[in-house]
Amino acid sequence: MEWLRRxxxxxxxxxxxxxxxxxxxxxxxxxxxxxxxxxxxxxVLLPLVKILSRRMKRSVAILTSFAIVSVxxxxxxxxxxxxxxxxxxxxxxxxPGMGASxxxxxxxxxxxxxxxxxxxxLDARGTLAQQLNARLEELPGQVVGALGGLLGxxxxxxxxxxxxxGRFSLMIILCYYFLKDRERMLMQLELMxxxxxxxxxxxxxxxxxxxxxxxxxxxxxxxxxxxxITAAGLAALRVPSFLVLxxxxxxxxxxxxFGAILGTIPIVLLTLSMGWIKVLEVGxxxxxxxxxxxxxxxxxxxxxxxxxxxxxxxxxxxAGGYLGGVMGMVFAIPGAIVVRGVLRDAVLRGDxxxxx
Numbered sequence: 024m025e026w027l028r029r030x031x032x033x034x035x036x037x038x039x040x041x042x043x044x045x046x047x048x049x050x051x052x053x054x055x056x057x058x059x060x061x062x063x064x065x066x067v068l069l070p071l072v073k074i075l076s077r078r079m080k081r082s083v084a085i086l087t088s089f090a091i092v093s094v095x096x097x098x099x100x101x102x103x104x105x106x107x108x109x110x111x112x113x114x115x116x117x118x119p120g121m122g123a124s125x126x127x128x129x130x131x132x133x134x135x136x137x138x139x140x141x142x143x144x145l146d147a148r149g150t151l152a153q154q155l156n157a158r159l160e161e162l163p164g165q166v167v168g169a170l171g172g173l174l175g176x177x178x179x180x181x182x183x184x185x186x187x188x189g190r191f192s193l194m195i196i197l198c199y200y201f202l203k204d205r206e207r208m209l210m211q212l213e214l215m216x217x218x219x220x221x222x223x224x225x226x227x228x229x230x231x232x233x234x235x236x237x238x239x240x241x242x243x244x245x246x247x248x249x250x251x252i253t254a255a256g257l258a259a260l261r262v263p264s265f266l267v268l269x270x271x272x273x274x275x276x277x278x279x280x281f282g283a284i285l286g287t288i289p290i291v292l293l294t295l296s297m298g299w300i301k302v303l304e305v306g307x308x309x310x311x312x313x314x315x316x317x318x319x320x321x322x323x324x325x326x327x328x329x330x331x332x333x334x335x336x337x338x339x340x341x342a343g344g345y346l347g348g349v350m351g352m353v354f355a356i357p358g359a360i361v362v363r364g365v366l367r368d369a370v371l372r373g374d375x376x377x378x379x
Contacts, residue, residue, distance in 0.1 A: 057190065061197025065205075066239070068092065072202050085202045089195070231364035235357055242356075246276040249316050253286075256308040260301070262294060276316075278352045279336055283313055335359060 068088050075084035201208070216224055254269025262268070268290050275286035287309055294305045336356065343355025 057193050057197060060190070060194040061201055064194060064198040065201040066236070068198065068202065069205075082203055085199055089199075227364055227367070231361055234360050234364070238360060239357065242277055245316065245320055246273045248320055249273060249276045249312065252312045252315065253290075253309070256312060257290070257305070260304050260308060262290075262297070262301070262305060264293065268293070279340065279356060281340060281352070283316075335363075 068085075071088045071091070072081070072084050075087055078084075079087070213221060213225060250269045250273025253272040254265050257265035257268055271289055272286035275282040278285065290305060290309065291302065294302050336359070339355040339359035340352050343351035343353075343358070345351070347354070
């Protein structure tokens, strides 16, 4: 009972938080998304702001950082968007050929199955092959139809774009104040902590921040390098839409373990229409790129940044994918790093109490 009495304020707080989440879950979720987005932008821009703050006021340094990043992004968009648009058109024109190649593959599979086994197994295999063939033949039409529906819903698209621009603008504003008042906000948070645990929480928070910064920046750099290597390899092999495929590979590579597989699928599907020799060449190139990443790039860039066990990584990715899809998988490992830091601090606190 003594334990319950001492924990009563915490229990009441948790109950109140749970009630608020149940009553205003959507609003709280939207606010959390804005805060997390603004904090993520501030986290990425913080090193540049620190460098510029040595020569100018903090507010001027933040605005200068925004300007530098904006100019860089606009330059990239101006240079790449026309090329990417042309390559997307090539990719769309390749879909019928991709569907024909898949159909030919399933026909060949059906022939092989027809020459195998007893009649019962033959019927089962034949049915499976027919179903697979039907599904794969429908794939190009479904993709084209989905894209057509996307392009046809102009009003919905404009509304979504406006909503996205509004959210991003709010994230930029939050990012500005997170960077400008960072020290004061951290100090206020520290003062809210009980003096008995303040030093330990600050130390744990600093360690988590170092681990997170190392992981995020290392993963971004690795994804960029892998995307460039993949695009260059596909261009050397004369694969159309190599820039688009390299960009897709870079984005999926942000997901540990599964990202390499997800990024390979569209490349292999596209090259099916170019013949088996091309598929083999592209497969060898992707294998070499993956080995370069695993044996050269990743050890040099990140080293043992996370220290998470592979089982923990897989469980975190599974939970992230279930809760938030691809974006949930992208943020799963940073979330796991934070959870590990909190649990590690709790374990150390328990050990200290036992020693005392």
